[in-house]
Structure formats: structure tokens, C-alpha cells
Amino acid sequence: MTQKKSGKAFDFKLFRRLITYTNPYKLTFYFVALTAILLSIFTVIRPYLLQQTIDKTIIPKDNELLLFFISAMIGVLVLEVTTQFLFIYFANWLGQEVIRDIRVKLFKHMIGFKKQYYDQSAVGRLVTRAVSDIETIASIFSQGLFMIISDLLKMFVILCFMFYQSWQLTLLVLLILPLILYATRIFQQKMKAAFEEVRTQVSNLNSFVQERITGMKIVQLFTREDIEYEKFKEINEKHKKGWIKTVWYNSIFFPIAEMSSSITIGLIVWFGGLNATQNGTITLGVVIAFIELSQMLFRPLRQIADKFNTLQMGMVAANRVFAILDTNSKIENNGHLLLDSVKGKITFDDVRFSYVKDEEVLKGVSLTVNAGETVAIVGATGAGKSTIINLLSRFYEIDSGVISVDDTDIKTVELTSLRSHIALVLQDVFLFADTIFNNITLNNSEISEEEVYNAAKEIGIHDFIMSLPGGYEYNVKERGAMLSSGQRQLISFLRAYVANPSVLILDEATSSVDSHSEQLIQDATNKITKGRTSIVIAHRLATIRNADQIIVMDQGQIVERGNHNQLLEIQGGYYKNLYEVQFDTIPD
Structure with missing residues (x-):
């Protein structure tokens, strides 16, 4: 400035x-x-x-x-x-x-x-x-x-x-x-x-x-x-x-x-x-x-x-x-459409984007996620995976192309209305210096205690929360310092679940947790992705084997797409090589 x-x-x-x-x-x-x-x-x-x-x-x-x-x-x-x-x-x-x-x-x-x-x-x-x-x-x-x-x-x-x-x-x-x-x-x-x-x-x-x-x-x-x-x-x-x-x-x-x-x-x-x-x-x-x-x-x-x-x-x-x-750094919120309900169909049509001018991060990406599907996006660091979800939530403006939700250009949708149908679980979970309950509801008075308790039981983390001093009233301190990374991740899953989104995005949600927490998170993932459109970004391929579609990205472009079995059949393919590196063992 x-x-x-x-x-x-x-x-x-x-x-x-x-x-x-x-x-x-x-x-x-x-x-x-x-x-x-x-x-x-x-x-x-x-x-x-x-x-x-x-x-x-x-x-x-x-x-x-x-x-x-x-x-x-x-x-x-x-x-x-x-x-x-x-x-x-x-x-x-x-x-x-x-x-x-x-x-x-x-x-x-x-x-x-x-x-x-x-x-x-x-x-x-x-x-x-x-x-x-x-x-x-x-x-x-x-x-x-x-x-x-x-x-x-x-x-x-x-x-x-x-x-x-x-x-x-x-x-x-x-x-x-x-x-x-x-x-x-x-x-x-x-x-x-x-x-x-x-x-x-x-x-x-x-x-x-x-x-x-x-x-x-x-x-x-x-x-x-x-x-x-x-x-x-x-x-x-x-x-x-x-x-x-x-x-x-x-x-x-x-x-x-x-x-x-x-x-x-x-x-x-x-x-x-x-x-x-x-x-x-x-x-x-x-x-x-x-x-x-x-x-x-x-x-x-x-x-x-x-x-x-x-x-x-x-x-x-x-x-x-x-x-x-006087700084004009706002996303243009010129859309007037209010989305009462969203089925969850997502379309990227020849989307190009650059953080720095003339240095494209996405180079003409086109993809379709059908309503209710679970789609995984994999690729090396810097391939453009997280950029896709940032653009879907309109944290950044695209250079060209069209992003649509239920065949409606997201630029024509009122920004708050668009984001109210999307929930995001990040790898680096941010918690406020407040109680667990307030971190889950984000002080949304429309979410009742009973709804939070029932949601926590449904995804299997109610007992973990009640084991803490004060239960849901436990203060996690600044950035959730009183909880482990796995516990913070579980709280973020519950936060996303009670929001009842039409589109759920999981960005590297299990990349930095222990095996026990990963199992809890995997169970929670299966629960909260059921019946809604989900986009999963993951390095651990074991967590996305059952995805309806897997998008493989490299240097801002989609290089492969299909389900787990289809991608493994591509000889010398990017996904097959990545899978073999993670799971193949060296023979005796």
C-alpha cells in the first residue's frame, strides 16, 4: 500500500x-x-x-x-x-x-x-x-x-x-x-x-x-x-x-x-x-x-x-x-440471482486464470461435475488443484471462460448466496480463540445446540468433544492451539456438515493427521459427502479410490480423467505412475 x-x-x-x-x-x-x-x-x-x-x-x-x-x-x-x-x-x-x-x-x-x-x-x-x-x-x-x-x-x-x-x-x-x-x-x-x-x-x-x-x-x-x-x-x-x-x-x-x-x-x-x-x-x-x-x-x-x-x-x-x-480490491458482486436451492452440477468451460499477469496457472480448464458426484483432483504441487476451488468460491476473478453452478454463470449469482451453498474444509484449519461450539456454528444463531450435537454423533466425533474439559464450551485458544491437528480437522468437518452445503470441498483434509484421526476423518468424509456434490483434493490416493471421477492435473491443465480403475489402465499414465509410487513395494 x-x-x-x-x-x-x-x-x-x-x-x-x-x-x-x-x-x-x-x-x-x-x-x-x-x-x-x-x-x-x-x-x-x-x-x-x-x-x-x-x-x-x-x-x-x-x-x-x-x-x-x-x-x-x-x-x-x-x-x-x-x-x-x-x-x-x-x-x-x-x-x-x-x-x-x-x-x-x-x-x-x-x-x-x-x-x-x-x-x-x-x-x-x-x-x-x-x-x-x-x-x-x-x-x-x-x-x-x-x-x-x-x-x-x-x-x-x-x-x-x-x-x-x-x-x-x-x-x-x-x-x-x-x-x-x-x-x-x-x-x-x-x-x-x-x-x-x-x-x-x-x-x-x-x-x-x-x-x-x-x-x-x-x-x-x-x-x-x-x-x-x-x-x-x-x-x-x-x-x-x-x-x-x-x-x-x-x-x-x-x-x-x-x-x-x-x-x-x-x-x-x-x-x-x-x-x-x-x-x-x-x-x-x-x-x-x-x-x-x-x-x-x-x-x-x-x-x-x-x-x-x-x-x-x-x-x-x-x-x-x-x-x-479507497482500495478497490473487492470481487465484483454484480449478480442479482439468489439461489434458493442448488443441485450441485459444476461446470468449468475453458477457464484461464493467473495470479500474476501473463503467468497462467490454469490454462483452458474444462470439466463437469454432475450433481451428487464425488470428484477427486490430484496432481503435483502447483498443478492448479487448489486454484480450482478458490475460483469456484470466487475468492479470485478468472481471466476468461465460464464457471457455472447448475448451468448458471456464478458471476450472475449474488456472492453471499453462492457461498452459502458451498462448504470448504482446508488442510490448514483455522479456529478462532473461542469455544468449540462457536467455532462450529461461527455464531450462526440459526444453528441450534441440538443440531450440532446430532451432527457430531452422526459423523462420530461427539464422544471426542465431550471428552474435553467443558465439552462443547471448551475454549480452543488462538488458532485452536489447545487441539491437535487431527482434532482441529474433525472440528472443521463438523463445521462444514452443520452448514448443510450443496457443494462440499475437501482440500488435502487428511494430509497431516495421524492414522487414528485419518480413519475418523475418512468415516466423517463418507458421511458428509453422501448425497451431495463433493470435490476432494488429495495426495493420498487411498482416500479417493471410490470417487466417481478423478481429474489429474499437471501444470495448469487436465491431463487425465476417469475413475480409479480406468486411470490405472492407462499405460505410462500420470495417475498410474503416482499410484505405483505410493503403493507398490519393492520385490524381495
């Missing part, structure tokens, strides 16, 4: 797109904006009250009026604190609502991708996009956007009030302002580039850790701990350097801002103090108020730079998330 870097300090087009997600929460959005305006007003009321207190009560020594101004300042402070609370709470609430909607939309978009997309995408990166990147987007609303708006309003109101009080002191303050603005601009641009690098390194780090933890057995088996440790240190070092860049820019900018603020205070005290001692238009209260106002003016400016960092990180994260949302 490539990212376009505009080089802009701020991408307004991306920002406008992000803001559209606040449309369902307009009232909250406007309320937060209102509290931001109120906060900017309260900002100048306190210095004004302080000025009036000094000029009208402390210098004249009016104790009664002093009490009034102190009470007024306390009241304003309470209102300001209350408004600040409402502002922070609802800004964060809005951010969480927005990222919830984006995350749901992203996940829905991702589960519709072609299998090819996941073949080419690192899982760790996708997890980063769906979790940490989206969480970073929330900070745009909670700590970025509204905070910046609030700070800008404060600065505007403060400047207007300062001009009203003393245009001479205001011009002194504005002498330093261009330096701060220029430094802030450079700071923003540098931080944007730095944060893009940080997010890239975070993705690399997540991807590396996820893959190594998933493949920890291989890492330890081949004693690669030291090698992977060194690789991790290298990636982690790049991640650290990315963050160090942001620290470096911060360490330069904030001292400059602090120095500028101190110079401003010195100028105010010098000019305002001279004017006040010479009975000019500037009073002592104005000088004190301007000292506070100048700090309140520069403090938001420094905070804006800080909040802009947060905003930049959120924008970078949003850009990455939107890149996935």
Missing part, C-alpha cells in the same frame, strides 16, 4: 473528508464550537478584571470594591472551569464516536477484499491501520482540531482587547509575533515529515512482531532467536530514530518560543513602566494586564504548535486508513 506524500504542512482535502464523519453528530459539533468561543471570551475577562482591581481598588485603596472584583473573578473562574470541562468531555466524546464509525466502515470494507489482497498485504500493517492508526485519528478531535480552534479564537479576542486597551503596547507585542509565526510554520512542516516516518516505523515494528510471534515455533525450531533478536533491534532502532527527530524539533522550537515571550515581557515593562511613571495613558493595571495577556497570547501559539503535532499525527493516520478505504 503506497502512500502519497503531498509535502504540504496540512492537507485540507483530507481534512474535509474526515470532517464529514462528524455529520451524524452536528449538535455535539456545534456545542463544542460554542464552548470554544465561550472559553476565548473568558480568557480576556480575567485580565480585564485584574486590571480594574489594580487601577480602581488597590491603588485608590477601595476595600469594598476590591471584594466585588474578587467575587467577580471567582465567578468567572467557576464558569471558565465548567466550560472547559464541557469542552474537553464532548470533544473527546465526538472523537470516539467518529473513530468508532470509521473503524466499523474499515472492517466492513476489509472483509470484502479479494483473497489476493491479503496474499500481498502484511497482517501487522493492517492491524496497525485498524487499531492504533484509527485511535490516533481520535486525537484530531480531542486534542487537535477543537483545541487549535479554541486557541486561535483566544488569540483573536486577546489581540482585539489589547488594541482596545493600548495600541502602543500591542504593537510592541506584535514586533515579536512574526518570529514566533515563522518558527511555528517551519516547525509544522518538519514535524509532518517526522511523524510520517514515525508511523511507517510503527507499522514495520508491528508487522515484524506479529509475524515472529505467529511463527515462533519456526523461529525456535531453527534456532533463529539470535538472528531475529538482532533484526528486531535494527527495526526498533529505526523506530527510535524516527521519534528522536520529533524530539529534536521540539527542543529547538520551544526554547525559541520561550525566549520570545520573555523579550516581550521586558518590552512591556520597559515601555509601559516609563509611560506609567510619567503619568501617560498607560496605567499600572494595564501594564500588569498586558504581561498576563502577552503570555496568554504566546501560550496558545506554543500550544497550537504542540496541538498541530497531534493534528499532524492524526492526519497521517487518517491518510493511511483512507488509503485502505
